[in-house]
Amino acid sequence: MTRTVLTLILLLMVPVAQADVLLIEEVRQAENMAVPVNGQTMAEVEAQFGTPSLKNNPVGDPPITQWVYDRWSVYFEYDRVLFTVLKKGEVVGQQTQGS
Secondary structure, three states: OHHHHHHHHHHHHHHHHHHHHHHHHHHHHHHOOOOOOOOOEHHHHHHHHOOOOEEOOOEOOOOEEEEEOOOEEEEEEOOEEEEEEEOOOHHHHHHHHHO
16 A cells, blocks of 8 residues: 555656756756846847837836737836746747757
8 A cells, every 4th residue: 555655656746857857947048048138228128139029018116017029028117127038938949949
């Protein structure tokens, strides 16, 4: 009985471990991508990456603005980048296409 329970637990842990490895690999690859970085101005981002497909109006106080590009969204506070968020599966999708 104990052996069966232990085997079941180990089998259930395998997908979780694989997902963790995949996520770690995606983070490592994302660090090497050219994306807007914290502190860049809106003008710098647009000069470097072109016009976004969508510029949402600022909301809140301080004003937060979202620009949407094909592979990521970038969020600004006033006119400075707060952070960039890759679209779900972007790095993994690129790796699959390139393999």
